[in-house]
Amino acid sequence: MTYFKTRSAGAVRRDAGSLVDRAPRLNVFLGAEVAGFHQNGxxxxxxxxxxxxxxxxxxxxHLQPGATVLVSVGALKAAAATVIWTLNDLAGLQFATPINPDDARARVVLPVRK
Structure with missing residues (x-):
């Protein structure tokens, strides 16, 4: 079971005090793979x-702001993203093109190996 809770959309303060609209957030606990172009695997x-x-x-x-990475989670495979910020062991990634959050939360059935 995947836990998630919707947080409302709204404006968030950015540099120089300007407000920027942002998409609604889902609080989730999902496993993901992130591949950078300058790392092995x-x-x-x-x-x-x-x-x-x-x-x-x-x-x-290990991620640095400005780096381009590929994010794979659920049914979402290799979505391009940019590292926007890092703080301690956390990072915020912005997708190059918007994704469907349901794809990221989808359970993927792996083929049976014979």
Whole structure:
């Protein structure tokens, strides 16, 4: 079972005090893989917040703001994203194009290996 709770959309304060609209967030606990272009293989992370425009992940000490990565979670495979911010072991990633959060929350059935 995936836990999630919707947080309302609204404006968030950015640099210089300006307000920027943002998509509604879902509080989730999902496993994801993040692959960078300058690292060997994908790394495992937990997604804590999810919206159509981005995610907040943990265990992200190695990510740097401005880096381009590919995020795979649920039925969503290799969605391009940019690291917008990092703080301790957390990172905020913004998708290059909006995604359907239901795809990220979908359970994927893997084929049976013979």
């Amino acid at each position: 994908a790394t495992r992370h937990r997604i804590r917040d999810l919206s159509s425009t981005g995610v907040r992940i943990d265990s992200a000490e």
